[in-house]
Each structure stands twice: as C-alpha cells, then as structure tokens.
Amino acid sequence: MDPTTRAGLWRGVRLGLPYAAVSGVLSLSFGVLAVQAGFTALQAIVTSALVFAGSAQFASLSIVAAGGGIAPALGAATLMHSRFLAMGVAFAPSLPGGPVRRAVEGQAVVDTSWALANRGDGTFDRVLMLGTTIPQYVAWLAGTVVGALVGDLVGDVDRFGLDALFPTFFVGILIAELGTPRARVAAALGAVIAVALVPIAPPGIPVLAAGAAALIGLGAVRGDAGPTEETP
Structure with a gap:
C-alpha cells in the first residue's frame, strides 16, 4: 500500500x-432485541456480520x-436497503477495476461512508470510504455480540431512548449534504414523499419512493463531472 493510500485510509x-x-x-x-424476539445469540451475531445495515435489520426484526x-x-429488509440503489449508481464511476472488484468494494458503502467520501462534484474518495466503514463495521459487530450475549444485564433498551438515535443519526448525515440549492430541493422532495407514504404504505416503500428524489441531485452532478481518477 503506497503512502498516499495509507494516509487516506487512516483519515x-x-x-x-x-x-x-x-x-x-x-x-x-439490536442484539438485545433479537434475542428477546427468539433469535439465538449466534443468529443475531451472524445477521449483523452479513447484513450490516441497521434500518434493514430492525425492520426485519420488528416483523419477526x-x-x-x-x-x-x-x-x-430489501426495501429498506433500496436506498443503496441510488447511492450505488452515484458511487460506481469512482470504483476502479473489473466487475468483481467493484462489487466487493461496493459492499463497504454505508450511509455515513458514502456521505463522507462525497467530494461534491459527482465523484467519491474510494479510499476514504473504505477507511470510514472499517471502524463502523467493527463497532456494529462488537455491539451486537455484547447485546446478544449479555442482554439480560442491559434489560429494556427502550428506557435509554435509543429509538431517537436512528432519526438523529440520519438527520445529521442529511444536514452535511445540503450544501447546494439542488440538494436541498431533492431532500425536501424526498421528505414530502416519505411523510405522505408512511401512513398508507408498507415498511420500506416510503424509503424506496423517496429515494427517487435523489435522481435530481444525481442529474445535477452527472453533466458537470469529468473523468474520475482511478486509485490503485
């Protein structure tokens, strides 16, 4: 690994x-609630290791x-993951190599790493994205292990107000992305679509429909973005 790549990864x-x-x-x-819902500790841990998507895991857990x-x-869970379709389309040109390598590296895209790696001109810092995802994955898996194995000591997680963390988490990511008028229009349109559909649509459908608003922002940068530089 060359020094520039190493520096970007650690950043x-x-x-x-x-x-x-x-x-x-x-x-x-999630670990606590999964065991309470009937998962074994191993099943909860494997789910987090393979899925690594909080909203999708909690959506499927609530149904079970x-x-x-x-x-x-x-x-x-699939519908909750649908937002990654738009994110993947935007990120794809910044991934080097053949289809297999691109598909493997694309698995590291999560909401925060995608937002932090966004250069604002339609391109993404691939190395930064990979580095940002590493601690989040380790923490996600470690938290699930603790919750699944010693959940009895934690007790009722609702009393800690953890249900407020998810919306706060995503609002924080969103605010960082509202740097241009077109981005603000896309965010507002997505919010209107989601709020309108939540009372009448099955879980996940509002996310899928609201994600269509992201095409506005994607269209804004596609015409301006030049060739991307591939990082080995």
Missing part, C-alpha cells in the same frame, strides 16, 4: 470513529417479533 478511519460509537450503541440494542414469517421480513 477515513479517524472520520468514522464518532459514527462507530453510535453504531455500537445501536447494534447493542410481531409473528411474521421470513419472507415478509426479508422483503422489508
């Missing part, structure tokens, strides 16, 4: 540490806890 790790702290707390609550089957739970 990403440092930027990701505050978000990793939040991830650890959220995943701890309510007595729903695996198919509805997977469907809800």
Whole structure:
C-alpha cells in the first residue's frame, strides 16, 4: 500500500470513529432485541456480520417479533436497503477495476461512508470510504455480540431512548449534504414523499419512493463531472 493510500485510509478511519460509537450503541440494542424476539445469540451475531445495515435489520426484526414469517421480513429488509440503489449508481464511476472488484468494494458503502467520501462534484474518495466503514463495521459487530450475549444485564433498551438515535443519526448525515440549492430541493422532495407514504404504505416503500428524489441531485452532478481518477 503506497503512502498516499495509507494516509487516506487512516483519515477515513479517524472520520468514522464518532459514527462507530453510535453504531455500537445501536447494534447493542439490536442484539438485545433479537434475542428477546427468539433469535439465538449466534443468529443475531451472524445477521449483523452479513447484513450490516441497521434500518434493514430492525425492520426485519420488528416483523419477526410481531409473528411474521421470513419472507415478509426479508422483503422489508430489501426495501429498506433500496436506498443503496441510488447511492450505488452515484458511487460506481469512482470504483476502479473489473466487475468483481467493484462489487466487493461496493459492499463497504454505508450511509455515513458514502456521505463522507462525497467530494461534491459527482465523484467519491474510494479510499476514504473504505477507511470510514472499517471502524463502523467493527463497532456494529462488537455491539451486537455484547447485546446478544449479555442482554439480560442491559434489560429494556427502550428506557435509554435509543429509538431517537436512528432519526438523529440520519438527520445529521442529511444536514452535511445540503450544501447546494439542488440538494436541498431533492431532500425536501424526498421528505414530502416519505411523510405522505408512511401512513398508507408498507415498511420500506416510503424509503424506496423517496429515494427517487435523489435522481435530481444525481442529474445535477452527472453533466458537470469529468473523468474520475482511478486509485490503485
């Protein structure tokens, strides 16, 4: 690894540490709730290791806890993940190499790493993104392990007000992205779509529909962005 790549990776790790702290707390609550819903500790841990997506995991968990089957739970998780379609389309030109390498590195895209790696001109810092994701993944898995194995000591996670962390987390990411008028229009349109659909649509559908508003911002930068420089 050359010095420039190493420096970019470590910068990403440092930027990701505050978000990793939040991830650890959220995943701890997932571990506790998953075991309470009937998961074994191993199942909860493996879920976090493979899925690594808080909103999708909590959406599927709520369905399982309510007595729903695996198919509805997977469907809800897939819909919650749908926002990564727009994020992936935007990020793809900044990934070097062939399809397999691009697909593997694309698995490291999470909401915060995507936002922090965004250069604002339609391109993304791939190395920074990878570095930012590393501490968040470690914290997410570690929090789940603690919650799943010693959840009895934690007790009722609702009393800690952890349900407020998710919306606060995403609002914080959103605020950092509102630097241009077009971005603000896209965010406002997405919010209107989501609020309108939440009372009447199944879980995940509002996220999928609101994500369409991101195409406004994507269209704004596509025409201005030149060729991206590939980082080895």
